[in-house]
Amino acid sequence: MDYNFLATEKKWQQYWAEHNTFVVEEPSDKRKYYVLDMFPYPSGAGLHVGHPLGYIASDIVARYKRMEGYNVLHPMGFDSFGLPAEQYAIQTGTHPAVTTERNIKRYRKQLDRIGFSFDWTREVRTSDPSYYKWTQWTFLRFFDHWYDSKRNTARPISALVELFYDSGSKDISAHSHPHDPFTAQQWNSWDEVRQQKMLMNYRLAYLSKTMVNWCPALGTVLANDEVKDGFSERGGHPVEQKKMMQWSLRISAYAQRMLDNLDHLNWPRSVKEVQRNWIGRSQGATVHFPVKDSDQSIEVFTTRPDTLYGATFMVLAPEHELTESLTTPGQQKEVEAYVQQAKMRSERERMADTKEVSGVFTGSYAINPLNGKPIPVWVADYVLSGYGTGAIMSVPAHDARDFLFARHYHLPIVQVVSRPGEVLENTDTWENAYDSKEGHLINSKDINGLPVDQAINKTIEILKEKGLGHDTVQFRLRDAIFSRQRYWGEPFPIYYKNGMPYALDDDQLPLKLPEVDKYQPTEKGEPPLARAKNWKTKEGYPLETNTMPGFAGSNAYYYRYMDPHNEKEFFSKDANAYWKDVDLYLGGDEHATGHLIYSRFCAMFLYDLGMTTEEEPYKRMINQGKIQGRSSFVYRIPGTNTFVSYHQRKKHKTQKIHVDINLVDNDVLDTEAFKKWWPQYKDAQFITEEDGRYICGREVEKMSKSKYNVQAPDDLMEQYGADTFRLYEMFLGPLESHKPWDTQGIEGVFRFVKKLWRLFHDDQGTFAVEDARPSEKELKVLHQTIKKVKDDMERLAFNTTVSQFMICVNELTDINCRKRAILEPLTTLIAPFAPHIAEELWSKMGHRDSIAYAPIPPLDSSFLKEYSFEYPVSFNGKMRFKKALPLDLNKEEIEQAVLDDERSEKYLQGKPPKKVIVVPKRIVNVVVAN
RNA sequence: GCGGAUGUGGCGGAACUGGUAGACGCGCCAGACUUAGGAUCUGGUGCCUUCGGGCGUGUGGGUUCGACUCCCUCCAUCCGCACCA
Structure with missing residues (x-):
């Protein structure tokens, strides 16, 4: 009788559900283990064969850890706010909640069919008011805190107000927007609106008029990580730069801590590298260049203050605030035209022709603060307004971009760093800038002769003394733009009074999404929420009409799983003290700059608030390949x-x-x-x-509908069953690497599953496990398998584990082993991988309880002991024959045995060996002169 | 341009700290049982070969008794970032 996988799998899936097999018990004396998958957006297309890969791997770990005696938290949920459901709503009028609910049902069905051991009682959905209540709550904490850069922690706004009240702004070292200093008297004399405006410069969630990525097709702004090459990541629509009033999160305050912590995370190297680039720390100096015949000065950021003597011109970004005032009447027409043209050009165009050099002279000169020489000030769009100060000092001899610009406009190029061993060169003949940090300074007065690194420090000292500059650290990481002009997202718990935003009280949460007649923006261009009737507080104050972005709900979802039904708190301190952090996080590396940055930031913030025990959310992470x-x-x-x-x-x-x-x-x-x-x-x-x-x-x-190469798991499950599917996805290759789906290959794994079943049954299909004593040989293959499973579990190398299962079953089949002492432990080893057949065999062997909590058999290495080894014998590195020898021989005895072997004669050709290398239990290599 | 990853049979892939290259599976070939099989089982399967052997882990070099593994060079593919001062 063949194995009826369809009936068996259904039976055990029902059993697990009815017996709450995977519901986490808490509190518990057991050690905790938290395995988390990145939760999916429930799309209308359902799962294809690629999606469950990571879930299967994490499920194997979860099941294995349970059998090792850990209390395992292995939850699943849905990131259910998002654009597709809303786009569908715009087209059809169907409420996104309806579409989302339908899609989640389908996902759940597909997931259940694969036999995952999720604790569904802990499911979270980001679009559920009982969940987004806490997303809103977290937002209000951001709104109500500022970053103290002296103490390096977030602190309540009330503490800031006290400081202002006592001594104004002078003693405060905070991550804030720049503003004029003020005294305590000034603060206390201000009215509420003015005070609120000042506080906005400090809040970690703040409203400001900033340059944003505006996507007209989606009708919303986007965060930097949601824009790829000037197009929206979702949908691929063009994105333009626009100044708008928007909510942002002051993530830049945490840049240094986020960078530092990366060193200690057990994450893929590539993701850490991407994050380092994204944070983009660079160390340098801020330098003030006085403007000639003016009391203004231009502030620049440079990583190479040592090259200051080589600065022969300056460049402002077209959007720079001084551009207008520094333009002389004679240059006005030209500059205005250039600025206007720069504005018109989209981000996309600007990036496309980076090789085109363009710029225009303002007519003004700045004074090089070290040598007092006047240098021309230009405007050019190769300088970005968003980085540093939006202005640079140009050192064409030692910066590739400045070099191109100088050549194009015939500006002087002065060498100030010479290559090691060389002196002054004629820059007229240069084809490239020399931008290396190797070498020493020339043409630079006080710092002549110094190597670059020392010259940098010395220059900063000099600037400091003269009050012309200071050392600075710049980050590329921008604050995260946090509002979207969309319907299907979390409403902000914010209302407006006298034009200033105020927080709703916590007991007003959740602020539920209102009903609207249409999901489009209003005729006046306001977000869809402006269509809602009575979108105001009880007192009549208007509520915020923006909603939060897609990543808002995933910032801190891993905490909610720890305590998902808590109505009083996001999660209790006790729950967090027990579960702490995620031990293993599985998901795609496409989230390296989005979700994984934001959720680290959020975790750090909640840690600052004293709510959690760990600063970092994900201890170890694996990116499954596509x-x-x-x-x-x-x-x-x-x-x-x-x-x-x-x-x-x-x-x-x-x-x-x-x-x-x-x-x-x-x-x-x-x-x-x-x-x-x-x-x-x-x-x-x-x-x-x-x-x-x-x-x-x-x-x-790439798997895609239009290429007719999509493999849905549902069909495979019908044909081969969930166990085969799970094993095959793991067997395909290393978890992290991308690999093609091969429909043929699944047959081999299917044969293995059937062979496993037959191992427990006789030719008539009768269950035939017997209680005889196992032989050495049988015990050996079992313990080899135990060892392999244990080793591979550490590395998550499940492809080779499946191979070992095949080897084991093949051998046991060959020697006709049906012994309980072998098959019972083997079943437990296979259980995390193929849980359904394992449960069935387990129960046939007489067990009443689920195999889910049966212990993993201990490894006894004594069964692995070998008494002889078949030595590969090489002559000059080439393997010629094999010779089995007892393991207790010493090197000399092995050497002698090999040389005495008659087969050696042929290769020695009568000559004595020059050298014989013997590595016990590995190899013998005879070196012969020729 | 910068950074990261990867290159092994017809295919997916194994090979721990340098020590029998190609485990395991697919496919293919031959055979058995069968009315038949796309079921099952058995054997074979890197390439070349004058059957002695020779050649083989992207290329070329180096270190070593010995290199898929370590070092250098180049090539290819994939993925990030990209005027970041």
């Missing part, structure tokens, strides 16, 4: 309905066309099915191979 599609192609002779088989295609002029992978088996096309695929192929003709088969071409590509 599963690519394997597309199949037919080759049509253009203009005909004739298709040429793969190997014949060169004989004709053909075009390659994607064909549905379901019509292809092992590259052979089912030509009858193909004719029925589309009406136009009804009369298709085929030029086949000699054996009459039509062979398709294949290629590895």
Whole structure:
């Protein structure tokens, strides 16, 4: 009787649900283990074969850790606010909540079919008011805190107000927007609006008029990580720069801490690297350049203050605030035209032609603060307004971009750093700037002769003394723009009084999304929430009409799983003290600059508030690779309905066309099915191979509908069952690497599952496990498997674990082993990977309880002991023959045994060996002179 | 341009700190049982070969008794970032 996987899998999935097998018990004396998957956005397309890869791996870890005796938190939920449901709502009028609910149901069904051990009683959905209550609550904490950069922690706004009240702004060292200093008297004399405006410069969630990424097609602003190459990440619509009043989170306050902590995280190197680049710390100096014949000065940031003597001109970004006032009447027309043109150019265009040099002279001169020389001030769009001070000193001899600019506009190039061992060169003949930090200073008065690193420090000292500058650290990381002009997101718990935003009281939360008649912006261009009737507080103050961005709900969701039903708090201190942080986090590396930055920031903030025990949320992270599609192609002779088989295609002029992978088996096309695929192929003709088969071409590509290469897990589950599917996804290759989906390969794993079943049954299909004593050989293969499972679990190298299971089952089958003492431990080892068949066999072996909490068998290495070893014998590094020798021989004895072997004569050719290398239990290598 | 990753049979991939390259599986070939099989089982399968052997882990070099593994060079592919001063 064959294994009936469909019935068995259904039975155990029901059993787990009915017995609450995976509901986490708490409190517990057991050690905790928290395995988390990045929760999905429930899209309308459902799961394809690539999605569950990470979930299967994490489920194996969760199940294994449970069997090791850990109390395992393994939850799942849905990141259910997002654009697709809203776009669908705009088109059809269906409320996004309805679409979302439907999609979640489908996801849940698909996930359950795979046999995951999630504790669904802890499910969170970001679009559920009982959850977004805490997203709003967290936002209000951001709103109500500022960052004290002396103490390096977030502190309540009330503490800041006290400081202002006592001594004004002078003693405060905070991460804030720049503003004029004020005294206590001034503060106390201000009215509420003015005080609130000042506080806005400090709040960690603040409202400000900033340059934003505006996406007209989506009708909303986007954060930097949501824009790729000038297009929106979702939908690929063009994005433009625009100044708007927006909410932002002051994430830049945490830049240094986020950078420092990266060193201690057990994360993939590449993700850490991406984050380092994204944070983009650079150390340098701020330098003030007085403007000639003016009391203004230009502030620049430079990482190379040592090259100050080589600064021969300055450049302002077109948007720079001094651009207008520094333009002399004679240059006005030209500058205005240039600034206007720069404004018109989209971010996209500006990035596209970075090689084009363009700029215009303002007519003004600045004074080099060290040598007093006047240098011209230009405006050019190669200087970005958003980085540093939006102005630079240009050192064309030692900066590639400045060099290009100087050459183009014939500006002087003065060398101030010489290469090691060389002296002054003629810069007129240079083809490139010399921007290396190797070398020493020349043409630079007090710092001449110093190597670059010392010159940097010395220059900063001099600037400090003269009051012309100071050392500075710049970050590329910008504050996160936090508002969206959208419907399907968390409403801000904010109302307006006299034009200033105020927080709703906590007991007003959640502020639920209102009903609207349409999901589009209003005719006046306001966000959809402005359509809601009575969108105001009880007192009549208008509520904020923006909503929060997609990443708001995922910033801190991992905390909510710890205490998901708490109505009084986001999560209790006790729950957090027990679960602490995520031990293993699985998800895609595409979140490296978005979710993984924001949630680290949020975790750090909640830590500052004293709510949590850990500063970092995810101790260890693994990025699962993507599963690519394997597309199949037919080759049509253009203009005909004739298709040429793969190997014949060169004989004709053909075009390659994607064909549905379901019509292809092992590259052979089912030509009858193909004719029925589309009406136009009804009369298709085929030029086949000699054996009459039509062979398709294949290629590895991204899985996508349009390429007809999408493999849905549902069909496979019907055909092979969940256990086979789980094993196969793991067997495919290393978890982290991208790999193509091969529909053929699953057969091999399916055979393994059936073979496993047969191992427990006789030829008649009767369960036949017996209680006989196991042999040494049987114990050896079992313990080899135990060892492999344990080792691989550490590295999450499940592909080789599955191989070992196959080896083990093959061997036990060969020696006809049906012994309980072997098969019972083997079943527990396989249980995390193929839980359904394991449960079934476990219960057949007489167990009443689920295998989910059965202990993993301990490794006894004594069974692995070898008494002899088959030495590969090499002559001059080439393996010639093998010789089995007892392991207790010493090196000399091994050497002698090998040289005495008659097969050695041939390779020695009568000569004595020059040298013999013996590595016990590894190899023998004989070196012969030739 | 900068940074990261990867390159092993027809295919997916194994190979721990340098020590038998190709485990395991797919596919393919041959055979058994079968009316039949796309079920099951057995054997074979890196390439070349004059059957002695030779060649083989992207390329070329180096270190070593010995290199997929370490060092240098170059090439290819993929992924980030990209006027960041």
